[in-house]
Amino acid sequence: MTVQSTVVRVIGEAVKPLGFQRHGHSWYRVTSNLYAVINVQKSRWDESCYVNIAFSPASQAENSWLPESKCQVRFRLDSLKSVTPEGLLLLGADSGRGVTEVEFRSSLAEKIGAPVALFMSGITGLGDLKDALGSAVPERVFVHREMRSLLDSTG
Template sequence: MDAKARARLGQEMKSLGYRKRGSSYFRISAGGLYAIISVQKSAWDSVEYLNFGYAEGASAESGWIPESRCQVRFRLDAVRGVDARLMALMSTEGLSASNSDSLVEELLDAISPFLEVDDWAGLRAVIDERISDSRLFVHRDVRRFLGLGLPE
């Protein structure tokens, strides 16, 4: 993700009440749901991953837990409607400056429902509508609570 795209993402996150820590943005919503969006660099190439995580807000000691400890997790490529053009934003190679602005706005439109989730019921609705189940991790503690029939 180039610096301009990263700055635009950060601007959007902050406008929705997210705080920044390292390469992650996080918040606890009014409905008590902890959400974290993390930009993770690949160890092998120039690709970065956009990771999403959700947990019970009460479990976030001092307001923070890493995405890897969240009860619900997925990556950008699990979101329906995110295609190769949008995934190109996550690479520092092969993205021309001329189209990055419009792609960033398309990306923000694609992920905005996940940024604005306020509670578990809202998360379940967005998962049903926008996520490919095969790329979704849901911890067994919340599977029944969310009503997801994913394999144990």
């Protein structure tokens, strides 16, 4: 089992109860006015992976699906304050070596799955996203100009 597939599975176990559905290596949810997606991207260079989190207005998701790369707000997991550097190391190519699969999955669930689920559980609308971008995701966030205007007009 690869790091990427294990991360996809662990994140799924954490966010499926929040209404997320799987699409390939991604988990997505559409609420009344917000689309959210969590994508697990394999590195080009080795077996490590990245976790990308993205949002767009729900109206942009065709048939409830929009790839993370086309969303208007995008950032990587390392931008979340709640994810520790130790947790990020679990996404590395050699992270599962020297431990059992059960131990690896348990560490991923605690250090990646739980923080992602906690963050995503609090974001069901544009106002929630605006608040989160101001507190839980302080840096390295791409926000498209149109979305910036939409968030600025949200109370």
